[in-house]
Amino acid sequence: MVFRRLLGSLGVGGPTVDTVLTPGPALPGSELTGQVHMEGGGADFDVEHVSLELVARVEAEHAEGESEGTVTFARYTVGGGFRLAAGERRSLPFSVTLPWETPVTELYGQPLGIVLGVRTELAVAGARDKGDLDPLTVGPLHVQEAILEALGRLGFAFRSADLEYGRIGGTGQQLPFYQEIEITPPPGHAHQVNEIEVTFLASPGGVEVVLEADKRGGFLSPGHDVITRFTVGHHDARDWEAEVDGWIRQLLDHRAAYAPHGGYDHAAPHPDPDHHGYPHGHDGHHDHGHHGSGPGVGTAVAAGAAGLAVGVVGGMVAAEVVDEIGDLFEGEEEDEAYGEDGDDGDDEA
Known part of the structure; x- marks a missing residue:
């Protein structure tokens, strides 16, 4: 490069x-x-x-x-x-x-x-x-790859990924944005949830895994989002398929944890140290207004429409493939849209 x-x-x-x-x-x-x-x-x-x-x-x-x-x-x-x-x-x-x-x-x-x-x-x-x-x-880190592979074996399919500006209250997040990987459920969960968003927050000590489910509503009840969070070590040896299946079931069982407006602040530079933004005491995430599952950043084309099944990991299928990444940077040489909020100063190599 x-x-x-x-x-x-x-x-x-x-x-x-x-x-x-x-x-x-x-x-x-x-x-x-x-x-x-x-x-x-x-x-x-x-x-x-x-x-x-x-x-x-x-x-x-x-x-x-x-x-x-x-x-x-x-x-x-x-x-x-x-x-x-x-x-x-x-x-x-x-x-x-x-x-x-x-x-x-x-x-x-x-x-x-x-x-x-x-x-x-x-x-x-x-x-x-x-x-x-x-x-x-x-x-991906080894543990991130293992979790995504487990989701693929459980029948979940990759839909899209993007970077969202904001912070997750109550976590150890360091960067001013976080990554969301959106996946769609297998037939066995399709009646419960529209999609699940996976966020990894890695640190030297391990990885926080934040899961958010956009749940389907019933005949008399509206749909809503629910959140749960888990922490794993970089070198944990687990039955990841069973572990992740348990996470998903726990996530979908959190009906009582619903709050219409989660405590996820996209604009605030830091989470409130006393009020972590958890909906009714649960793990903090965001109410993003259901921005959907579009291509996120950049231009994408639907692989499925062309009859292409782009395998990602362990059964996960990419619904979109990205055009040339370099084109997305055109015109951004001097335009820092949200400011520089990474390292405060130079790090000597």
Whole structure:
């Protein structure tokens, strides 16, 4: 994965930068490695710093409806303090640690529609240029993969995935957004629930699994959302199919926990420490106004309409496949829609 950009802020004759990520998907909480290749321009330049930013395309819900924008969720300084001579070629290797909550973009090579990127900033003699975006591919942690495989074996089907701006009250969430993986039920549960949304919040100690069910209403009762949450270790050895089946049954049995408006705050920068937003004392999630199960971020096409059954994991079937991810970043070079709410400062690599 490569991009090349003439530093426009430096004018004609400025240096060029070519960032190359190590091939293959990275993992949340693991090292992202690669090299920044620089080539000097028509004069000597003092390079103040070379930085990498991780950015994501995120959805936000507000009173006027929904919108999408770019959020920077991590920033790393990987070098600087040197002179790049005219015409000089220099390579800067880097190794940075991804946040544990970095969203998963693919399962077994199948894209989920989540759009992440790496943006390189080169600061030279007081001028800065952020360059173009290089798509970032992230695979699931072992326990995340095991849970999704179990859902597939239980007959659930992948519908879509997106990133939602907001925080889950009462959890250890660190990023200003969270990932939702929407799945549809097998025939045995279709009369109880329209869809289930799975959110993983990983940390060094394990993974919080938040499940939300959009339940069907009966003849005399309205449908509603219910939430439940579980915590698992990174190396837990369990009968995941039985475990996840128990989670689903517990989720669907939570009829008494219903509250019309859950305590999930999409706009607040932090959850209330005294009132975690749980509906009637249960795990906090959000009342998202039933935004549906569309493609989330970006352009998607229905695989089923073309007669394609795109296998994801263990029986899960992708209902949508994503067009070229790079196209989704066009026009987002300087537009940070919801502000920079990742790391507060530079992390030295």
